[in-house]
Amino acid sequence: MQRTLEPELMDNAWQAQAYACADFSEPNAAFLGHFAERFPEFDAGSVIDLGCGPGDIALRFARHYPHCRVVGIDGAGAMLALARQALGREPGLTARVRFRKAMLPVAALARHDAVISNSLLHHLPDPATLWSTVLAAGKPGAAVQVMDLARPADTAAARGLVEHYARAEPEVLREDFYNSLLAAFDPAEVAAQLRSAGLGGLRLAMVSDRHWLASGKLPA
Numbered sequence: 336m337q338r339t340l341e342p343e344l345m346d347n348a349w350q351a352q353a354y355a356c357a358d359f360s361e362p363n364a365a366f367l368g369h370f371a372e373r374f375p376e377f378d379a380g381s382v383i384d385l386g387c388g389p390g391d392i393a394l395r396f397a398r399h400y401p402h403c404r405v406v407g408i409d410g411a412g413a414m415l416a417l418a419r420q421a422l423g424r425e426p427g428l429t430a431r432v433r434f435r436k437a438m439l440p441v442a443a444l445a446r447h448d449a450v451i452s453n454s455l456l457h458h459l460p461d462p463a464t465l466w467s468t469v470l471a472a473g474k475p476g477a478a479v480q481v482m483d484l485a486r487p488a489d490t491a492a493a494r495g496l497v498e499h500y501a502r503a504e505p506e507v508l509r510e511d512f513y514n515s516l517l518a519a520f521d522p523a524e525v526a527a528q529l530r531s532a533g534l535g536g537l538r539l540a541m542v543s544d545r546h547w548l549a550s551g552k553l554p555a
Contacts, residue, residue: 339517380448386455390418410438449478457519466532484519
């Protein structure tokens with residue numbers, strides 16, 4: 336099945352609110368778990384979350400790693416408003432977490448000890464934008480973890496995933512999930528992107544029936 340692009344930003348307030356209220360606890364918790372498993376030595380430093388959305392993963396990282404500072408960037412103001420609201424409910428994290436509005440590629444990025452991103456790549460017309468930003472945002476030897484949806488073989492498989500995982504969600508989220516699956520890349524395409532970007536050393540694996548994950552360290 337050929338890739339079908341979807342809108343790059345989720346910047347409608349009602350759409351962002353529906354997304355923030357959806358239950359992504361399982362994949363978001365898994366994302367943090369994968370990072371802890373792959374980088375057991377990581378416990379301090381700065382983390383940048385590319386495409387942070389409503390901020391759940393950035394906040395999870397700040398809770399789990401109390402000696403880390405986390406910056407989340409996103410191009411959608413509606414998403415960032417929700418992320419800042421969520422941060423405001425956790426005053427113990429406000430000194431270590433901040434959210435910034437920016438579209439990729441970002442000029443003059445500071446370099447960080449870890450670069451993470453979840454479910455951003457499928458929104459981008461040109462995937463090279465993400466991988467070049469990963470290189471620009473990470474220090475030499477930085478930990479990198481990127482997770483996203485894997486495009487199913489056909490539309491029937493995509494509808495099956497929507498029915499299985501989003502049956503109880505509002506129709507707007509069901510349609511967003513379906514469109515995201517059609518806009519996603521399959522692992523072979525991601526592997527080619529990594530090689531082209533000079534990131535062929537990252538480990539690429541399917542970590543669920545709908546997610547791939549690329550992880551490793553930037554060249555020292």
